[in-house]
Structure formats: structure tokens, C-alpha cells
Amino acid sequence: MDNLALLSFGSQGWGDELLKGLCITLLLAFLALPIGLIIGTGVAGLSVSSSRFGRAFATFYTTLLRGLPELLTLFIIYHGLGLLLNQLIKWLNPDIKYVEFSPFAAGIIALALVFSSYAAEVIRGAWQAMDKGQKEAGIALSMNRWLIFWFIERPQIVRLALPGLGNLWINLLKDTALVSVIALDDLMRAANIAVGATKKPFLFYLSVCLVYWLICILCERVLFKMETRLNRGISAGK
Amino acid sequence: MLDVLTRFAPMLADGALITLKITLLSVSMAALLALPLSLMRIQESRFLRWPVQLIISFFRGTPLIAQLFLLYYGSGQFRPFLMEMGLWGFFRDPVNCAILTFTMNSMAYQTEILRGALQSVDKRSVEAGKAMGMPMNLLYRHIVLPLAYRTAFPALGNEVILMLKGGAVASVITVMDLMGQTRRVFSQSFDINVYLVAAAMYLIIAIVFVSIWRLFERYLNRHQSHRVIRRKPITNRTALN
Amino acid sequence: MNKTYLPIKLALVAMSISAYQASAQETVRIGTEGAYPPFNYFTADGQLAGFDIDIGKAICADMGVQCEFIAQDWDGIIPALLANKYDVVLASMFITEARKEQVAFTKPYQASAMTFVVDKNSGINDVDPESMDGMIIGAQSSTTQADYLASAYPNAEIRLYPTQDAANLDMASGRIDAMVGDIMPMTDWIATQDGSCCEKAGELITNPKYVGEGVGMALRKEDAELRERINKSLANIISNGTYQKINEQYFSLNLLTLK
Structure with missing residues (x-):
């Protein structure tokens, strides 16, 4: 069948290009995840801090980034930040020619920012849902602040936030498809290029949909296992 | 900045109207479809449950942009067939294709939200209705659905915002929506x-919408206004709340 | 900027380049779109190919430099040049006044003209603004075609596509009544099976107000030296027949004269 030939690997088929695109997609998601988590945790920390300015900033940050279309955030980062960066560097040192601001960097930054704004809310929710008696128990055992955070609060936040973060991870994987619009050769753009050359949109778009679907289902399975494991001490008691 | 505003604001405003039209049409049609689907989804019978689960899983597991390309350019490939069916007039217009895709996508998310809400309805309320001898349709109309929709309300609002952005x-x-014009x-x-x-x-559209939605929410929960309401999120897919 | 410092700056820049490439041959990075057959496109093994690519390679060979091709979507092709993602845009870009405000062009390496394309069975013969009233016309966004439609066809519904390929798909499926494209790729497309639905209509659009002075390569304004070297090599490959050879591989028409 010629449809299968089009999806095959090698110089005639587009299978290898799609696979390369898939690697970029996964790389984007796996790089944006830790950055987003770190920023998200920081913003969540600010939102429960005693500093009024910190709380206001956290609210501003999460409202802004969760209110903007991801596509628009991506364009602002890609076109805006690149320009800004170059102007800044030119201003600092006029002898430096330009700095490269690649779509890949723009993609990671934009995806990480969007992820962090949602993650901050999830982590904040987990923090607030935690039983305050636990912290008091730690104080009663004369543990210091960092010991309490590391041994009592952190494990519970991870458990409480995991379902929410799991959903955000799936959203992140799907949002990577948007970078195709700024010509980053991810899975989606590989399909666009293949469609342009072969005029078989249905075949290629259906194929990439199935690939994304499969990855999401796999991730859901893994997340379910992780949740069960983290909850093993909890559900038994009920 | 002001210069930009005066020069481009009319074009962007045109786009914003299209964005609003597409969003509102999609989410309201999706709401109509989500109700029967969520009722199917909570049935014991696998033959009713599984097709719905499959549809939900597909639309939630694939990027919206991929779904849109599949429907838009994919349908172009089947033009002769669609013309025969008399459907080409619909698929020819990109706005229609966008609305159809977004409706299906939002339908999947809203069905999940409603399923959660239906399952969270207090069994005792249902039993009370049964004890009064209410038939099934009355039971749903007067007890189950009002309770479920009230629970689902904040999450449904989030879904509208997510559709606006998505x-x-x-x-x-x-499509020359706000993003297209931009x-x-x-x-x-x-x-x-x-x-x-x-x-x-x-941002303005989102904030205005969230405010209106909150007013509605307060109206729906007015009988509980003396109580402190602590609601649990129905879904973890959160937006502005 | 103080002009007296310019030579010093250039010297510094030149030094940094030569320091950077002390061991390697000089590399010129060329940005192209990769979605505009037969000028620039991706083959199934993921390589860029096409008329623009071959011209680029010939010019690089004449200049004695290494060529690196980078694909970039059309809407971002000038911003990415300004952001130094590459040094030259070689993507069948029309030389227009609006673009000249942002970038500097080499001498034209193709003559330019645009044409309408319509469905063979549509019965559209006249493509003047009155007869196209209310029709749906497609073009690629950020192109001279898009500007032309916006100013000359205010009463038509204009659809703008991210790539010419996408517009071609919708033309073939009948979503749009007509489209405007560059003469060469349109001629090429209607000769393929996918484009067999359609034919050229109306007169060629050659008004320099819209099509400019031809098709050129775009560079950052400050890279005047590189621009001159490219102009020289372009003249060389035209006079020594390399250009004609590449031209014949792709088109029966001569791209410099459109004859």
C-alpha cells in the first residue's frame, strides 16, 4: 500500500522525519518540565509567603500567564524576547554582533512559563490542603524549619500535587505542538512538511494524532502507577 | 503604544468579535452534547460507556491544533465524497471547521466534568426522591441535574476560558480571529x-467572563450563602478560577 | 551611532569572526522557507532542495565559502534575519519598499510577476476587482500577494495562509475561488496532478508597486560587505552559464527575463 510506504523509514518515506520530530517534541517537554516545576514552586512559595508584594506578584504572574493563549505567549517570547535580548546586549556591549535566539529556546521558555503558572496553583493548593497538625507535630519533636519542610511537608505536597501536575504534564506534551507554528521541527511540523510534499493531509494528521494519543495514554498509565504508589500508606487506613 | 492602539485596534476588535463568536458557539453546542454523553458515560453497560470513553480519550489525548488540521485539511481531501453528501458547503468554510473541532474538543472535556459532578451527587438526595415516588425523568430533572450542574459550574467556567485561549x-x-488579525x-x-x-x-475578555461567571455562581449558590462554601475541584484541568 | 567608530567596530567584528573560524572555512548561513516548491522545499529524506538552494550553493561555491541552510517559517523570516539566526534570506523574496525599511537586498536574481489562479470549471475569466467582488481569494500571508490583494481587492474575502502549500491545498479542494501567487511556482503547480484542477487567469501582475524590482536575497543592512560579495558572485554565475544550467533544471522559462 502506498500509504504505508509514505510512512516508512528511509529516503522515500516520511517515517524517519516524523520520528525525528517526535524526538524534538519529547525533548521540548522534558526540558520544559523541570524549568517549569522550579519556577512554579518558587511562585507557589511566594503566593503563600507573608510578603504582601510576593503574594501580589504571584497572583499577577499566574493570572497573566493562565489568561493568555499559549500561542500568543509563544509569539511574544519568540519575537519579543529575541528582539529585547539583542537590544539589551547591543546596549551593554555594542561590539557583540547578535545573539542567537532560537525557536527551540523560545519554545522551551514559553512552555515552561505556561507550565509554571498552572503548576504554581497546583502546588499552592497542595500546600494549603496539607494538615497543619503535621507541622505542629514536627515542632513538638523540636525539628527545625528545614527538617520539617524536607521530611514532613515536601513528601505530602508531592503526593497531593501529583494528580494535578500529572494533568499539566499531559497538557504540556500537547502544547508542544504549538511550536510548529514558529518553525521548530517538532512532530506537528514534520507532519505539515510531509503534507506539503505529499498532499495527503488526512493520512499524516491522523498518524500524528495517534502518536500523541498513544504517548498521552502511556503517560496516564505511568502517572496512575505513581499515584497508587505514593498513596499506598493512605488508602489502607480507610 | 497609543499610536499602535489607534492604528490597529479596529482590526483587532474585529478579530475579537470572531473569537467571541467561535468560543461561545463551540462551548454552548458542546454543553448540549456533553449532557447525554455524560449520562451514557456513567451507565453500567459497557456498550454505552466504552464508545464515550474512547471519544473523550482521543480528544483529550491529542493536541487541539492537530485535531484542527486533521478536520480542516483532511476534509479537503474528501471533497468529492462530502459534496455528494451535501456537506461540502459546511466544511468549505474555515470558521465552521474551527467551530466543529472546538465543539468536539470541548464536548470531551465537559463530559468528563459532568461525569465527575454526576457521580458526586449525594446518593441520599436521590434516595429521598425515589422515596417520594418520583419517576426517573423527574428525579433527574429536579434533583440529580441541578445538583450536578451546581457542582460542575466552576469547572465549566474554566473550560470556557480554556476554549477561548485554545x-x-x-x-x-x-480564520481572522483576534490571534489571526494580530x-x-x-x-x-x-x-x-x-x-x-x-x-x-x-486578558480583558477572560477577566470579564470570569466576573460574570462568578456572579452566576453566587446566584446558583444563594441558598447556601450563610455557609462557608468549600468546593473541591472536579477536574484538575484548571484555568482562571 | 558615531560614524568614526564604524571601521573599528567592523574590524572588531571581523576579528571576532576570524578568531571564531580560525580553523574552519568561512560559513555563510542562509535562511529559507522550505515550503515553496520548486524554489525551496524539503525532500522525503529531510533535505532542503530547489532552485533557491541550488543558486545559493552556486554562489557560495563562487565565493569560496561554506553554505549552511536553515529553514524558517515565512512570517518570521525577516525577524529571524534581524535576530542573526542566519546572514542571508534566499527564499524567492520580492524586493519591496516596505521590506527595504527592514533589510537590504542584493541585485535581483529573478524577475518578478504574480498571477491569478482559478478553478478550470469556475468560469472566472476576468479577475479585475469588480468581477472578483465577494469571491474568496487566497494568498500566503506576509507576502506581496497578500499586500496586493489587501489594497486592490477590498471587496473580496481574503484568506491568508502560513505557506503557499497550504493555499494550494485549499485551492485544489475548492475552498477558495481563486488565489494569487508568484508566476513560477504557480506555473509549476498547475502542471502537477494536484494542481490539474486549476489554471492561470487574467494578465500577469507586473506593477512594480506590488512586485517590486524583482526577487532578491535579503541581508541585514549593516552587512554591506557580504552583500557586495554576493552581488559579484551572482553576476559571475549568470555570466559563466551556471545560472542558466540551474534554471533549465527547474523551468522552461528564463527566470531573469520571464521569456
Whole structure:
């Protein structure tokens, strides 16, 4: 069948290009995840801090980034930040020619920012849902602040936030498809290029949909296992 | 900045109207479809449950932009067939394709939200209705659905916001919504401020919508206004709340 | 900027380049779109190919430099040049006044003209603004075609596509009544099976107000030296027949004269 030939690997088929695109997609998601988590945790920390300015900033940050279309955030980062960066560097040192601001960097930054704004809310929710008696128990055992955070609060936040973060991870994987619009050769753009050359949109778009679907289902399975494991001490008691 | 506003605001405003139209049409049609689907989804019978689960899983497991390309360019490939069925007139228009895709996508998410809400309805309320001898349709109309919709209300509001934002991808299939107009104006002027104006417009739409939705929510929960309401999120797919 | 410092700056820049490439041959990075057959496109093994690519390679060979091709979407092709993603845009870009405000062009390496394309069975013969009233016309966004439609066809519904390929798909499926494209790729497309639905209509659009002075390569304004070297090599490959040879591989028409 010629449809299968089009999806095959090698110089005639587009299978290898799609696979390369898939690697970029996964790389984007796996790089944006830790950055987003770190920023998200920081913003969540600010939102429960005693500093009024910190709380206001956290609210501003999460409202802004969760209110903007991801596509628009991506364009602002890609076109805006690149320009800004170059102007800044030119201003600092006029002898430096330009700095490269690649779509890949723009993609990671934009995806990480969007992820962090949602993650901050999830982590904040987990923090607030935690039983305050636990912290008091730690104080009663004369543990210091960092010991309490590391041994009592952190494990519970991870458990409480995991379902929410799991959903955000799936959203992140799907949002990577948007970078195709700024010509980053991810899975989606590989399909666009293949469609342009072969005029078989249905075949290629259906194929990439199935690939994304499969990855999401796999991730859901893994997340379910992780949740069960983290909850093993909890559900038994009920 | 002011200069940009006066020059481009009319075009962006045109786009914003299209964005609003597409979003509202999609989410309301999705709401109509989500009700029967969520009722199917909570049935014991596998034959009723599984097809719904499959549809939900597909639309939630694939990027919206991929779904849109599949429907838009995919349907173009089947033009002769669609013409025979008399459907080409519909598929020919990119706005229709966007609305159809977004409706299906939102339908999947809303069905999940409603399923959660239906399952969270207090069994005792249902039993009370049964004890009064209410038939099934009355039971649903007067007890189950009002309770479920009240629980689902905040999550449904989130879904509208997510559709408003997600709908920006319609610009890649030539729809001149707010995002489409923004990209066109930027490609002519290379003026980054255009994006900032568009961002402000999206934020304003979202904030106005959230405020209206909260008013409705307060209205729905007015009988509980003396109590402190602690609601649990129905879904973890959160937006502005 | 103070002009007296310019030579010093250039010297510094030149030094940094030569320091950077002390061991390697000089590399010129060329940005192209990769979605505009037969000028620039991706083959199934993921390589860029096409008329623009071959011209680029010939010019690089004449200049004695290494060529690196980078694909970039059309809407971002000038911003990415300005952001130094590459040094030259070689993507069948029309030389227009609006673009000249942002970038500097080499001498034209193709003559330019645009044409309408319509469905063979549509019965559209006249493509003047009155007869196209209310029709749906497609074009690629951020192109001279898009500007032309916006100013000359205010009463038509204009659809703008991210790539010419996408517009071609919708033309073939009948979503748009007509489209405007560059003469060469349109001629090429209607000769393929996918484009067999359609034919050229109306007169060629050659008004320099819209099509400019031809098709050129775009560079950052400050890279005047590189621009001159490219102009020289372009003249060389035209006079020594290399250009004609590449031209014949792709088109029966001569791209410099459109004859």
C-alpha cells in the first residue's frame, strides 16, 4: 500500500522525519518540565509567603500567564524576547554582533512559563490542603524549619500535587505542538512538511494524532502507577 | 503604544468579535452534547460507556491544533465524497471547521466534568426522591441535574476560558480571529506592541467572563450563602478560577 | 551611532569572526522557507532542495565559502534575519519598499510577476476587482500577494495562509475561488496532478508597486560587505552559464527575463 510506504523509514518515506520530530517534541517537554516545576514552586512559595508584594506578584504572574493563549505567549517570547535580548546586549556591549535566539529556546521558555503558572496553583493548593497538625507535630519533636519542610511537608505536597501536575504534564506534551507554528521541527511540523510534499493531509494528521494519543495514554498509565504508589500508606487506613 | 492602539485596534476588535463568536458557539453546542454523553458515560453497560470513553480519550489525548488540521485539511481531501453528501458547503468554510473541532474538543472535556459532578451527587438526595415516588425523568430533572450542574459550574467556567485561549489556533487555518488579525498586523508592521495589545484584549475578555461567571455562581449558590462554601475541584484541568 | 567608530567596530567584528573560524572555512548561513516548491522545499529524506538552494550553493561555491541552510517559517523570516539566526534570506523574496525599511537586498536574481489562479470549471475569466467582488481569494500571508490583494481587492474575502502549500491545498479542494501567487511556482503547480484542477487567469501582475524590482536575497543592512560579495558572485554565475544550467533544471522559462 502506498500509504504505508509514505510512512516508512528511509529516503522515500516520511517515517524517519516524523520520528525525528517526535524526538524534538519529547525533548521540548522534558526540558520544559523541570524549568517549569522550579519556577512554579518558587511562585507557589511566594503566593503563600507573608510578603504582601510576593503574594501580589504571584497572583499577577499566574493570572497573566493562565489568561493568555499559549500561542500568543509563544509569539511574544519568540519575537519579543529575541528582539529585547539583542537590544539589551547591543546596549551593554555594542561590539557583540547578535545573539542567537532560537525557536527551540523560545519554545522551551514559553512552555515552561505556561507550565509554571498552572503548576504554581497546583502546588499552592497542595500546600494549603496539607494538615497543619503535621507541622505542629514536627515542632513538638523540636525539628527545625528545614527538617520539617524536607521530611514532613515536601513528601505530602508531592503526593497531593501529583494528580494535578500529572494533568499539566499531559497538557504540556500537547502544547508542544504549538511550536510548529514558529518553525521548530517538532512532530506537528514534520507532519505539515510531509503534507506539503505529499498532499495527503488526512493520512499524516491522523498518524500524528495517534502518536500523541498513544504517548498521552502511556503517560496516564505511568502517572496512575505513581499515584497508587505514593498513596499506598493512605488508602489502607480507610 | 497609543499610536499602535489607534492604528490597529479596529482590526483587532474585529478579530475579537470572531473569537467571541467561535468560543461561545463551540462551548454552548458542546454543553448540549456533553449532557447525554455524560449520562451514557456513567451507565453500567459497557456498550454505552466504552464508545464515550474512547471519544473523550482521543480528544483529550491529542493536541487541539492537530485535531484542527486533521478536520480542516483532511476534509479537503474528501471533497468529492462530502459534496455528494451535501456537506461540502459546511466544511468549505474555515470558521465552521474551527467551530466543529472546538465543539468536539470541548464536548470531551465537559463530559468528563459532568461525569465527575454526576457521580458526586449525594446518593441520599436521590434516595429521598425515589422515596417520594418520583419517576426517573423527574428525579433527574429536579434533583440529580441541578445538583450536578451546581457542582460542575466552576469547572465549566474554566473550560470556557480554556476554549477561548485554545481557540487561538484557529488562526493557523486562516480564520481572522483576534490571534489571526494580530499575526497579520505583526507581519505587516513587525511591531511587537501589537502582540501586547492582543494580550491585553485576551486578558480583558477572560477577566470579564470570569466576573460574570462568578456572579452566576453566587446566584446558583444563594441558598447556601450563610455557609462557608468549600468546593473541591472536579477536574484538575484548571484555568482562571 | 558615531560614524568614526564604524571601521573599528567592523574590524572588531571581523576579528571576532576570524578568531571564531580560525580553523574552519568561512560559513555563510542562509535562511529559507522550505515550503515553496520548486524554489525551496524539503525532500522525503529531510533535505532542503530547489532552485533557491541550488543558486545559493552556486554562489557560495563562487565565493569560496561554506553554505549552511536553515529553514524558517515565512512570517518570521525577516525577524529571524534581524535576530542573526542566519546572514542571508534566499527564499524567492520580492524586493519591496516596505521590506527595504527592514533589510537590504542584493541585485535581483529573478524577475518578478504574480498571477491569478482559478478553478478550470469556475468560469472566472476576468479577475479585475469588480468581477472578483465577494469571491474568496487566497494568498500566503506576509507576502506581496497578500499586500496586493489587501489594497486592490477590498471587496473580496481574503484568506491568508502560513505557506503557499497550504493555499494550494485549499485551492485544489475548492475552498477558495481563486488565489494569487508568484508566476513560477504557480506555473509549476498547475502542471502537477494536484494542481490539474486549476489554471492561470487574467494578465500577469507586473506593477512594480506590488512586485517590486524583482526577487532578491535579503541581508541585514549593516552587512554591506557580504552583500557586495554576493552581488559579484551572482553576476559571475549568470555570466559563466551556471545560472542558466540551474534554471533549465527547474523551468522552461528564463527566470531573469520571464521569456
